[in-house]
Amino acid sequence: MNILKNTYVKCALVLSCICVASAGLIGGLNAVAEYYKETHKSTEAPAHIKALKSGANFVEVENFTPTSFTGNNTKSTITAVYALMEGGKPTGYAYEVNCGKPVKTDVVFSVLFEGPATEATKNSVKPSAINLVEGGMMGGDAGYDVNVAKLGDSIVAGTASMNDESGVVSGGTKSQKFLLDGLQFARTDYVARINGGSVTPVEKTPLEEIYGDNFKSSTEDTTFTKLTGTTDNCSYEITTRYEVTLKNSTVTTAYAGETSFTDPEEGGTNKVAIVAAFSGDKTTVTLDGYKLTKNTGYNDYKTWLEKIKAGTVSFDDESAVETGSTYSTKAVRDMLLAMRQDYIANYKSEIGKLYGADYVSDVADEFTALAATTSHCSYEISKRYTVTLTSGTGKAYEATTSFQDPEGETDVMKFIAAFSGTATDVKLNGYKFTKNISWDDYKGYVDGVKAGTTSLDDEGAVHTGSTLSTNAVRDTLLAMRADYIASLGE
Amino acid sequence: MDQKQSKLRVFLDPLLKANPLFVMVLGTCPALAVTTSLESAIGMGLLFTFVVFFSNLIISALRKIIPDEVRTPCYIVVIATFVTVVKILSSTFLPELYNSLGVFVSLLVVNCIVLGRAEAFASQNTVVDSMLDGVGNGIGYTWAIAAIALVREVLGAGTLTFGKVFTFIPKVTLPILGGFKNSDFSMAMPVFKSSAGGFLVLGIALAIIAAVNNHKEQKAKEAARAAKAAAAAAAKGGNN
Numbered sequence: 001m002n003i004l005k006n007t008y009v010k011c012a013l014v015l016s017c018i019c020v021a022s023a024g025l026i027g028g029l030n031a032v033a034e035y036y037k038e039t040h041k042s043t044e045a046p047a048h049i050k051a052l053k054s055g056a057n058f059v060e061v062e063n064f065t066p067t068s069f070t071g072n073n074t075k076s077t078i079t080a081v082y083a084l085m086e087g088g089k090p091t092g093y094a095y096e097v098n099c100g101k102p103v104k105t106d107v108v109f110s111v112l113f114e115g116p117a118t119e120a121t122k123n124s125v126k127p128s129a130i131n132l133v134e135g136g137m138m139g140g141d142a143g144y145d146v147n148v149a150k151l152g153d154s155i156v157a158g159t160a161s162m163n164d165e166s167g168v169v170s171g172g173t174k175s176q177k178f179l180l181d182g183l184q185f186a187r188t189d190y191v192a193r194i195n196g197g198s199v200t201p202v203e204k205t206p207l208e209e210i211y212g213d214n215f216k217s218s219t220e221d222t223t224f225t226k227l228t229g230t231t232d233n234c235s236y237e238i239t240t241r242y243e244v245t246l247k248n249s250t251v252t253t254a255y256a257g258e259t260s261f262t263d264p265e266e267g268g269t270n271k272v273a274i275v276a277a278f279s280g281d282k283t284t285v286t287l288d289g290y291k292l293t294k295n296t297g298y299n300d301y302k303t304w305l306e307k308i309k310a311g312t313v314s315f316d317d318e319s320a321v322e323t324g325s326t327y328s329t330k331a332v333r334d335m336l337l338a339m340r341q342d343y344i345a346n347y348k349s350e351i352g353k354l355y356g357a358d359y360v361s362d363v364a365d366e367f368t369a370l371a372a373t374t375s376h377c378s379y380e381i382s383k384r385y386t387v388t389l390t391s392g393t394g395k396a397y398e399a400t401t402s403f404q405d406p407e408g409e410t411d412v413m414k415f416i417a418a419f420s421g422t423a424t425d426v427k428l429n430g431y432k433f434t435k436n437i438s439w440d441d442y443k444g445y446v447d448g449v450k451a452g453t454t455s456l457d458d459e460g461a462v463h464t465g466s467t468l469s470t471n472a473v474r475d476t477l478l479a480m481r482a483d484y485i486a487s488l489g490e
Numbered sequence: 491m492d493q494k495q496s497k498l499r500v501f502l503d504p505l506l507k508a509n510p511l512f513v514m515v516l517g518t519c520p521a522l523a524v525t526t527s528l529e530s531a532i533g534m535g536l537l538f539t540f541v542v543f544f545s546n547l548i549i550s551a552l553r554k555i556i557p558d559e560v561r562t563p564c565y566i567v568v569i570a571t572f573v574t575v576v577k578i579l580s581s582t583f584l585p586e587l588y589n590s591l592g593v594f595v596s597l598l599v600v601n602c603i604v605l606g607r608a609e610a611f612a613s614q615n616t617v618v619d620s621m622l623d624g625v626g627n628g629i630g631y632t633w634a635i636a637a638i639a640l641v642r643e644v645l646g647a648g649t650l651t652f653g654k655v656f657t658f659i660p661k662v663t664l665p666i667l668g669g670f671k672n673s674d675f676s677m678a679m680p681v682f683k684s685s686a687g688g689f690l691v692l693g694i695a696l697a698i699i700a701a702v703n704n705h706k707e708q709k710a711k712e713a714a715r716a717a718k719a720a721a722a723a724a725a726k727g728g729n730n
Contacts, residue, residue: 011560018552018564022571029575033582047586047657054660131654131661133589146647146683153669171680 045082049094052112052129058082058094067189071181073174073295074100074107078189084114091115092128093193095186099178107178108133109152113190122191123163127183130156147172148179155183162187206275206291207244207254218244218254227257229338234261234331238339241346244277251353252279252288253346255339261331272301272332278343285340285347286311301329308336315340351385351396354418354430360388362396370479377403377472381480384487387418394420394429395487397480403472411437411469417477419484426481428456442470449477456481500619504626510603511634512699517603520594521635522688526646529655531639532632533587537576537595539628542604543621545569546612550620553613565608566599573598587655603627641682641691648678 003009045058052058061081068077076099084092092114099107112129130152132145151167154160160167162183168176208215224241238257245251254277260269273294280286287308304321307313313320315337321329352359367384379401387394396418405411414435421427428450433443445462448454454461456477462470510516517538524534548568549556556564577595580588588595598604607627612620643650648668653661663669668676681687 007557007559011557014552014556015560015564015567018556018567022567025571026574026578029578033578036582051653051657051661133586146678146680150669153663 048110048131048133049082051131052094052110057085059085069185073177073181076182076185093190097182097186099182102174102178105134107175111186117191117194125187127156148175151176206293209291210277210289214246216245216247218242227338231334233334234259236335252277253343257335259331259335261327263327272328276339282344282347285343301325301332304329350432358389358391362387374475376475377401379476395484399476401472401476403468413437417480423485423488437469442466442473445470497622501622501626504630509630509634510627511631517601524591524594525635525639525642526683527643528639530590531635533655534591535632535635538631540576541572541598542607542628543624544572545608546620546624549608549612550617569604570599586657590655638691642687645679646682648676
């Protein structure tokens with residue numbers, strides 16, 4: 001027993017006993033708490049959901065998988081859905097939504113929608129209660145949270161709209177915009193769910209969002225090599241180049257990239273990711289549209305992008321970015337300039353695309369339009385271009401041809417055709433129809449001519465379908481070829 | 491009777507005379523951080539009271555067993571245990587409160603009031619006295635941060651909200667300086683919700699309390715001086 005009187009042993013013993021007792025108490029309590037959470041999880045809605053409507057019966061929608069959607073400012077996730085049960089059936093739905101972290105903490109809220117709603121009335125549907133769990137800056141700068149909560153209250157009261165950002169006030173603007181995105185997503189799901197649907201909206205790709213209904217398809221350009229660069233304002237990485245085909249047959253180019261920059265006032269690295277679509281020729285490159293896939297939240301650079309898109313501000317005007325969110329705008333601008341540079345470097349005119357890799361440049365000729373009427377059609381060859389090729393020269397023509405269809409109506413087609421070769425061996429390098437008709441078997445005929453499997457001189461080859469239109473195209477091509485052969489002697 | 495009075499003093503002193511926040515200026519960090527809303531402040535006060543009460547109780551009960559050489563590690567283990575207990579309890583039963591207080595629940599482990607009461611009082615006094623001291627300090631700290639939070643929430647948000655953290659009560663928002671129905675009018679000053687506003691309110695409160703204490707001290711000195719003069723006069727009259 002004397003050993004217990006030793007100071008070191010006593011100290012170690014007492015401290016050990018206290019630690020063991022502490023561990024036992026904490027372990028036991030933790031087990032009880034876990035058991036409580038487990039047993040209450042499935043039967044009871046969380047307090048912030050219950051607080052949406054006092055005394056209401058909320059039942060969690062089973063087998064719900066958290067679903068995300070990228071809005072204008074952030075990617076929001078519906079983490080849980082609860083049915084508001086009245087008289088044994090759902091009369092509304094409550095959502096638990098996490099909108100991501102604008103500054104310090106996530107914006108997390110619960111929202112309740114009640115009553116009937118349809119796609120037609122969707123924009124007038126407003127929530128009957130919003131409970132802000134976290135406002136984006138809880139803790140340190142909770143003052144900003146007040147504005148987020150206030151915006152939610154105003155939307156519920158009907159004094160602010162959740163359809164646009166008109167209700168956003170200075171102070172925590174980023175968090176407020178995140179809230180709006182989350183609310184809009186929850187409402188979209190509500191309109192589907194209250195009408196018996198349970199499928200949340202399919203997220204559109206950035207290119208689908210940029211081009212809307214005009215979008216047809218897109219392919220990643222496999223010849224594109226990732227572009228990286230560092231400027232005074234940012235480091236950017238342009239990862240993908242897309243070839244986008246639109247429903248109006250236009251083919252355009254889009255890029256995906258991410259730019260990183262440091263805000264010297266706040267520190268830390270901010271990132272903006274964008275998919276940007278370009279069109280136009282080398283001298284008139286325009287931004288058709290864009291989709292931000294990663295935001296900083298301080299997103300006045302959107303204003304700048306809108307101006308670029310509208311054409312009221314030039315890419316080259318550096319001073320135009322000095323309007324707010326300067327660092328992010330400069331970072332986005334530098335990346336877009338790199339995209340534009342690549343666009344210009346890889347730009348090919350429509351004529352250039354017809355000649356492919358052989359193409360160098362083209363120039364419009366001083367050309368008197370050729371117009372004639374044949375037994376099949378009336379055509380007008382309005383323009384001619386001299387094309388410089390690596391293997392020599394060629395001529396490209398723009399023409400309009402019209403003919404009478406069996407219903408007695410006049411059908412009009414417009415196309416460009418590209419020729420090269422010698423007088424005895426004229427080659428059709430390519431063609432592009434800019435105006436089609438619905439019977440377009442003539443394309444098969446022209447493809448045969450282009451491939452050299454069908455002779456333009458063989459009138460019999462057209463009798464394969466869409467005879468009238470094919471004859472009209474053939475007559476026009478014959479006139480082009482005749483002019484091409486004549487031009488070789490000039 | 492004297493013993494009763496002494497126990498009463500142990501309990502009452504921390505409420506006003508030796509208030510840990512307003513007089514001893516301890517625990518100012520959480521007092522600034524969690525006082526943006528009245529409910530959060532009351533919640534923090536309750537958790538603080540729990541920790542200081544039970545840690546005082548255990549430390550006082552073990553004061554004769556704990557060797558002096560390891561008393562500080564032992565106190566910290568005891569305090570950390572009760573902080574962990576309140577963390578588990580609040581995250582389980584009042585998750586909104588736990589989320590709103592964030593890291594400041596964990597930081598109770600190093601709260602100077604809790605450690606100070608353990609070292610200065612519980613380690614030297616009986617279990618009953620230590621419990622009374624713990625409750626007194628808990629209530630004293632709670633009302634102090636609640637008072638600051640009341641001023642900051644009313645001035646900063648223009649409203650008083652209940653039911654957001656203590657979700658077992660119905661959610662109510664009382665319009666005071668703003669938040670009126672169908673009106674955008676508000677006299678709220680968001681600066682009071684910021685850290686600067688917290689310092690401002692605490693500073694003003696400390697100044698008022700210091701002024702009152704100085705005034706009381708001055709009066710006591712004057713009374714003592716008058717009594718001394720009266721006694722001297724009486725002695726002089728007696729001699730005559």
